[in-house]
Amino acid sequence: MDATPHAPAPRPWRSEAMATLALAWPLALTNLSQHALALTNAVILGWHSTEALAAATLGANLYYAVMAAPLGTAFAAAPMLAQARGQGRLAGGAGRGWVREMRRSARSGLWATLAVLLPSLLLLWFAEPVLLALGQAPGLAALAGEYLRAMMWGLIPFCGFVVLRGFLAAMERPGPALWIAVAGIGLNALLCPLLVFGWGGWAGFGVTGAGLASTLVDSLMLLGLLGLVARDRVLGRFRLLGRFWRPDPARLREVVRIGLPVAGSMLLEIGVFSAAAIVMGWFGAVAVAAHAVALQVAGMTFMVPLGIGQAATARVGLFVGEARPREAARAGWVAIGLGAGFMGLMALLLLAGAGPIARGFVGAAEATAREAAALGALLLTIAGLFQLADGVQAVAAGALRGLKDTRVPMLLAGFGYWGLGMPVGLLLAWPAGFGPQGIWLGLAAGLGAVAVLMLRRWRRMSGASLDRALPARA
Template sequence: MNRGGRTISRQSWREELHATMALAWPLMLANLTMQLIQATDVVLLGWLGPKELAAAALALSLSFGMILFALGVLTASSPMMASALGERSNAVRDVRRTFRQSLWAAVIMTIPTMIVLWNAEPVILALGQEPELARLAGIFLRGYMWVIPSWMLFQVMRNFLSAMERPGWVLVISATGIPLNALVCWSLIFGHLGMPRLGIIGAGLGSSIVWAAMALALAAVILSDRQFRRFQLFGRFWRSDWPRFRAMFRLGGPIGLTMGFEGGVFSAAAYLMGLFGASSVAAHQIALQIAATTFMVPLALGQATTVRVGLAYGRRDRDGVALAGWTAFGLSIAFMAVMATIMYAFPRELITLFLADTAENASVIALGVSFLMIAALFQIVDGAQVVGAGMLRGLHDTRVPMVYALFGYWAIGLGVGVALAFALDWRGIGIWMGLAAGLGMVAVLMLWRWSRRDRLGLLLVSS
């Protein structure tokens, strides 16, 4: 295949496909298992009733944008460590510096996030939601907010393992967390196995306990593995390194805002759904859980291509950059096309995995089916935009993609959604159509920028 006058052999494509999948498949499974931990909470709360499910949806939506912003900032450590490993000069020292400042960033972002979640009930009331839903959401978050510090630490360590191209331990620990979370939350929500019956707060507390255990387990791996010990990642982590800290936020701040804009628009959608009643919120949360589960695979491919592009960028390998980017993109499009087909063919069956098919739940199920049909339409562009962003991050290009995200998600996505929902009275369907339009716009913009990377000077590497 020819790229810019240079021919890339089929063997090179096969080798890149193998390397990408070797890195991506543990990340895919780890992402899926982490998403399934939250999906388990949704299922269990659905057993409590639609009102509890709707309250948890509002609670999770309040935290979603802040969590994605934090994830984006911490994501900067992945290409920074990958580039250092690609250059090889002073790699151990540079990786250690980046890891330690990631810990600093995690602590700094944890504090305001937890303050907001502690005061969730008045915030949710101020956003125009039903008082009872706001009260239940606040109760849930008093247990769930303690997930944040453990989750942040887990992400920092996960980025290190991804840059080292050894994400297998993330998969093992995350996979163990699924049944553990189901057991602990089930026991605390319904009062089984000698535990008190805590109801909705039990789901939050259970997830907090499980995430703490997962973070401690991953830390134990890093401290005990011979390959990782040489980095001395946790040694003197309290020492300041302001140049590296600022570099992390210069790169990670735009990534965080990009991801926060996406998460924020889905959070805004949940609160707009609240204006149409608890059934709309519950249906939105179920459809979103299904769409978020399929999204975990292209998200992992985006994470993998950030590392693969970053390694090629660090080696000054122009063809390697192209190979890494387009390989992950092709895989993402293929996977999401299959997911779109499944969603379109079996929407009701998917919705009733989360909610019993009873007369009491009929309105929620009907709305969920309509939302999921629209989610099927935007699967391919959702995969394209997240991998496109990952490709650009490997080149340390984050600021312009941030602007694209703001425009696409909020001006187009939310603007179209509000117009359709209220001006044309499409209600929840209009909100989801707006989300589809926003994702499509961001995908087009990301790929346009990637295709012009040479002309824009993003590849400051030799041929």
């Protein structure tokens, strides 16, 4: 089933870079395509009204914060799958033990994700009172609640899609997820404006229509990917959903052990940007809309190093499974270099083109839209300053996940985002008088700190792996 030769010769740096890129570019494009779904919604709602964009931004930030727990458990399956396949390669593909291990890991990832989805969905259902309790304007909170009640059901198929994508990355077959995601962009581009604005004499659903479009597209993407995997001659033999009704307690515990810190790290990072959106709400709808513009663009550039980090998880995990620690260390450093190089280019792009990019998100007819574009350009300039740090921390975290090292990175993220980034942002916003720009300067400081800490952690762990078959866990 796996024809990879046993114990291949160590790859030089250039060969490793090519192997990482071959795996990373479909993963990065898949991430970009998924982000394009949210970007499409933001652009369409921005042309609908500034209030619709602001409300959807508040709702989406709560959505992303709540989804951290199920998404973290979904990501936890990726290193387990990669190391299981590495063990199969070490054995020359003989036997079916590693196949069973991969199937058990994928199924347990799905079970764990479903378990943590239930409280997440409950919280999203009551989004309006949550946002009101956080001090948001009643009109924006009501619109955001409508948006989330339509969008929340797509979280279930989306997390299933992520688990399957981790399986495909471990098998070094990321193509099917990419093609499905690209198809999802086209489908959402048709459904979202139709459901938001209507057609002919039908008025459409407004912000609720954008949420409905997201749910429909996420559901169809999962069904499409399941169909492609089942029909594939090699992938279909794993029977990932075979006996799905039988949980595996031992493997579930491992998913939880790895996944909870991943979920915690994601919650800390997503949460700090979500909290920034809440704080922006205290400055009014214009500040929230400007934050949405900057966040969408920064999020789009982030999708590429995120994909490189996912490739690093797979590459590092494969070499750990094969008991080849030197190659695991090399794979991580190569991926970090690739992520830093790309984000350096994105920093130059944002610094040079912040104004035109921001103006492309909002209609020019409204005075508030012009104000949002001007403020959005300032925030995009700040985003340009932290691009390099954002890329380095994302890829280093992905490489550490390949070692199943997730607890300490979560603590580092907590210190950087909440011990430094948010307090600095609040101090700059009010006592220092920078307003909304101060919040984003604080985010930049937090990301810089996390990047340095993650890089030091990877250096320590990869250095230890040169002397031991498996890296130490601290």
